Amino acid sequence: MNHLASQIVLVPVIVPLLGAGLCLAFGRSARAQRIISIVALSIVVVAAGALLWRADQLGPQAVNVGGWPADLGISLVADRLSALLLVVSTIVTLSVLLYSFGQGIVEFGRDTPLSVFHPTFLVLSAGVSAAFLSADLFNLFVGFEILLAASYVLITLGGTEARVRAGTIYVIVSLISSVLFLISIAAVYAATGTVNLAALPDRIAALPEPVQLVLQLMLLLTFSIKAAIFPLSAWLPDSYPTAPAPVTAVFAGLLTKVGVYAIIRVQTTVFPDQPLRTLLLCAAILTMVVGILGAVAQSDIKRLLSFTLVSHIGYMLFGIALATEAGYAGAIFYVVHHITVQTALFLVAGLIEYRTGTTQLDRLGGLARAAPVLAILFFVPAMNLAGIPPFSGFLGKLALIQAGTASGDWLAYTGVGAGLAVSLLTLYAVAKAWNRAFWQPRDEHVDDDVPATGGLHPDTTTTVEDKVLRLPRGMALPTLALVTFSVALTVAAGPLIGVSQRAADELVERTPYIDAVLGDVP
Amino acid sequence: MSVDLALIFAIGVLVACGTTLVLERSLTRVLVGFVLLGNGVNLFFIVASGPPGAAPIVGASDERMADPLPQAMALTAVVITLGVTAFGLALAYRTWQLEGHDDVQDDVEDSLVMRRAERDDMSGSFDEVDESLPEEEGADLPSINDELTRENDEDDESPDDGDPR
Numbered sequence: 250m251n252h253l254a255s256q257i258v259l260v261p262v263i264v265p266l267l268g269a270g271l272c273l274a275f276g277r278s279a280r281a282q283r284i285i286s287i288v289a290l291s292i293v294v295v296a297a298g299a300l301l302w303r304a305d306q307l308g309p310q311a312v313n314v315g316g317w318p319a320d321l322g323i324s325l326v327a328d329r330l331s332a333l334l335l336v337v338s339t340i341v342t343l344s345v346l347l348y349s350f351g352q353g354i355v356e357f358g359r360d361t362p363l364s365v366f367h368p369t370f371l372v373l374s375a376g377v378s379a380a381f382l383s384a385d386l387f388n389l390f391v392g393f394e395i396l397l398a399a400s401y402v403l404i405t406l407g408g409t410e411a412r413v414r415a416g417t418i419y420v421i422v423s424l425i426s427s428v429l430f431l432i433s434i435a436a437v438y439a440a441t442g443t444v445n446l447a448a449l450p451d452r453i454a455a456l457p458e459p460v461q462l463v464l465q466l467m468l469l470l471t472f473s474i475k476a477a478i479f480p481l482s483a484w485l486p487d488s489y490p491t492a493p494a495p496v497t498a499v500f501a502g503l504l505t506k507v508g509v510y511a512i513i514r515v516q517t518t519v520f521p522d523q524p525l526r527t528l529l530l531c532a533a534i535l536t537m538v539v540g541i542l543g544a545v546a547q548s549d550i551k552r553l554l555s556f557t558l559v560s561h562i563g564y565m566l567f568g569i570a571l572a573t574e575a576g577y578a579g580a581i582f583y584v585v586h587h588i589t590v591q592t593a594l595f596l597v598a599g600l601i602e603y604r605t606g607t608t609q610l611d612r613l614g615g616l617a618r619a620a621p622v623l624a625i626l627f628f629v630p631a632m633n634l635a636g637i638p639p640f641s642g643f644l645g646k647l648a649l650i651q652a653g654t655a656s657g658d659w660l661a662y663t664g665v666g667a668g669l670a671v672s673l674l675t676l677y678a679v680a681k682a683w684n685r686a687f688w689q690p691r692d693e694h695v696d697d698d699v700p701a702t703g704g705l706h707p708d709t710t711t712t713v714e715d716k717v718l719r720l721p722r723g724m725a726l727p728t729l730a731l732v733t734f735s736v737a738l739t740v741a742a743g744p745l746i747g748v749s750q751r752a753a754d755e756l757v758e759r760t761p762y763i764d765a766v767l768g769d770v771p
Numbered sequence: 772m773s774v775d776l777a778l779i780f781a782i783g784v785l786v787a788c789g790t791t792l793v794l795e796r797s798l799t800r801v802l803v804g805f806v807l808l809g810n811g812v813n814l815f816f817i818v819a820s821g822p823p824g825a826a827p828i829v830g831a832s833d834e835r836m837a838d839p840l841p842q843a844m845a846l847t848a849v850v851i852t853l854g855v856t857a858f859g860l861a862l863a864y865r866t867w868q869l870e871g872h873d874d875v876q877d878d879v880e881d882s883l884v885m886r887r888a889e890r891d892d893m894s895g896s897f898d899e900v901d902e903s904l905p906e907e908e909g910a911d912l913p914s915i916n917d918e919l920t921r922e923n924d925e926d927d928e929s930p931d932d933g934d935p936r
Contacts, residue, residue: 321840387844387847391847391851394851394855397855398851398854398855398858401855401858401862402858405862405865408865408869410869410870411879413862413865413866413869414866414875414876414879416862417798417862417866417875417876418875420855420858420859420862421793421798421801421875424801424805424855424859425793425805427851427855428805428808428809428812431809431812431815431816431848432812432815434844435812435815435816435818435819435841435844436815436819438816438819438820438840438841438844439815439818439819444844548883
């Protein structure tokens with residue numbers, strides 16, 4: 250193996266961290282910070298693309314950092330799954346960064362230190378990459394902590410009352426999940442003497458079955474909190490919506506998916522023999538149904554989207570729970586689709602907020618006439634989310650439903666039924682938002698005692714008629730780019746499904762990953 | 772593997788105290804709980820490293836070395852805990868600055884949705900049905916609901932008054 254070329258694996262972690270340091274050094278100049286952030290993330294996008302190509306053509310790319318043997322030191326591995334998620338996540342991160350320039354988030358309130366946003370954002374990106382690439386549990390934990398620490402800062406950006414309240418819930422839940430993760434890692438180490446994902450399967454298999462089950466349940470519990478799987482999802486809709494739009498968008502797109510990725514990785518690589526099918530299928534079905542019922546009840550676009558986020562995590566878990574190759578392939582495709590679409594929708598919600606000063610459906614109306622571009626930007630990803638053909642959401646759901654019916658037992662069929670019903674309810678929820686915000690005229694008799702929560706300018710109650718703000722190009726163009734990208738996923742669905750299936754093959758086969766990690770032992 | 776019972780006992784006490792404190796409303800207590808939990812888990816790493824031994828430096832001693840890996844992990848975890856605790860304290864201070872206390876608040880939107888649900892119960896048709904069946908169980912419910920709604924309204928209004936934005 251060409252050793253030098255496989256060092257690209259390090260780029261997605263190192264370059265953003267380096268960029269973050271430079272951004273701090275150039276904290277005085279917003280312009281220098283912007284240039285550094287864009288260059289750093291662009292390098293990561295290119296590197297991730299190269300990684301995906303190499304991982305697809307040549308097999309998993311592994312690097313043992315510092316030359317330590319894999320089961321002692323830190324190894325970073327990019328197989329097809331990691332590389333694919335890395336590509337999508339960095340593209341999404343880059344577009345959100347561009348969007349944030351447009352919003353002038355760095356000038357957000359005079360209390361906010363000007364220099365904080367960019368370094369934190371880059372650290373978040375490094376954390377996400379580290380989590381996707383790490384080949385041992387403890388490094389996964391460190392990756393999680395890097396992205397969590399960055400997310401704590403981002404979610405409380407500006408330190409307003411609403412954000413501190415929402416951030417507090419988020420921080421506490423994350424702290425508890427981190428402690429659980431640490432306990433699980435210590436337990437895994439005590440039982441097996443390693444935390445390397447490639448070395449674990451054999452040693453785990455040698456353990457008594459109850460011990461295996463305890464370890465697996467503890468890891469799943471940890472990742473389920475991060476991925477917001479019912480009944481561990483209650484924190485998400487409370488904490489996401491109040492953050493600034495770009496922050497919510499990148500959180501919604503990436504952070505829960507890192508949890509989903511960890512579940513896929515642990516389930517396929519470490520515990521391939523006991524998929525806990527019934528438990529996970531029940532959790533998946535409940536996540537889908539409870540999440541979407543929450544979305545239907547909401548009257549704020551951002552909160553509605555947060556609930557659909559929870560609900561659609563259920564689809565991915567459904568694919569994982571089936572524990573078949575088709576299920577994994579469907580889940581991977583769905584993750585890629587959902588990262589893009591959910592981020593795009595939150596960016597649009599940010600645009601709506603910028604345009605009107607609120608995202609409360611009670612206060613919105615008639616936007617289709619006032620802002621036709623915005624209407625299209627909302628409509629396309631919303632229909633995509635609901636799974637209307639021919640969008641990628643439809644293809645992802647179709648793949649999952651096919652995988653479910655192929656399994657052929659009653660629980661899988663229940664999951665398929667729930668998936669169909671939830672997709673219908675998603676359509677209802679986003680159509681409700683569309684109708685009230687864009688289609689019907691604004692209700693003049695708004696309940697004035699409804700406080701404007703989470704507004705961009707909470708003290709002003711701008712309405713469409715009061716103040717016509719043009720959509721700033723800096724915000725609209727990155728949103729447009731992301732919406733176009735999500736549509737492009739439909740056009741390029743053939744190759745994408747191909748990659749997802751090959752990634753699922755690799756996961757089920759397991760040996761390429763294990764050989765790549767352990768093969769380099771000097 | 773032989774296990775140090777005193778360590779296990781200490782872990783039990785730390786984690787139990789930590790869990791109790793994390794369930795409190797006040798953010799400062801939650802943080803103290805988190806620190807206790809973190810220390811308990813770090814001790815757990817020491818237990819996970821197996822029996823004690825000499826310092827893990829190659830060639831320093833002929834005795835059996837202790838396993839250095841869990842110690843490295845515990846060290847990393849200590850650093851992370853420190854950083855996160857510092858952030859949490861800043862958050863608690865900011866909450867105190869803004870609201871005069873550091874209690875974890877309920878979500879505003881949640882209470883709004885709840886209020887709406889309660890209003891639906893109080894709609895005219897509901898009352899009519901209730902009046903036509905005065906003998907039924909729960910006929911006195913509307914009045915209780917009324918009070919609840921009023922109380923909730925007051926609860927919801929009060930934080931908005933102190934809004935500094």
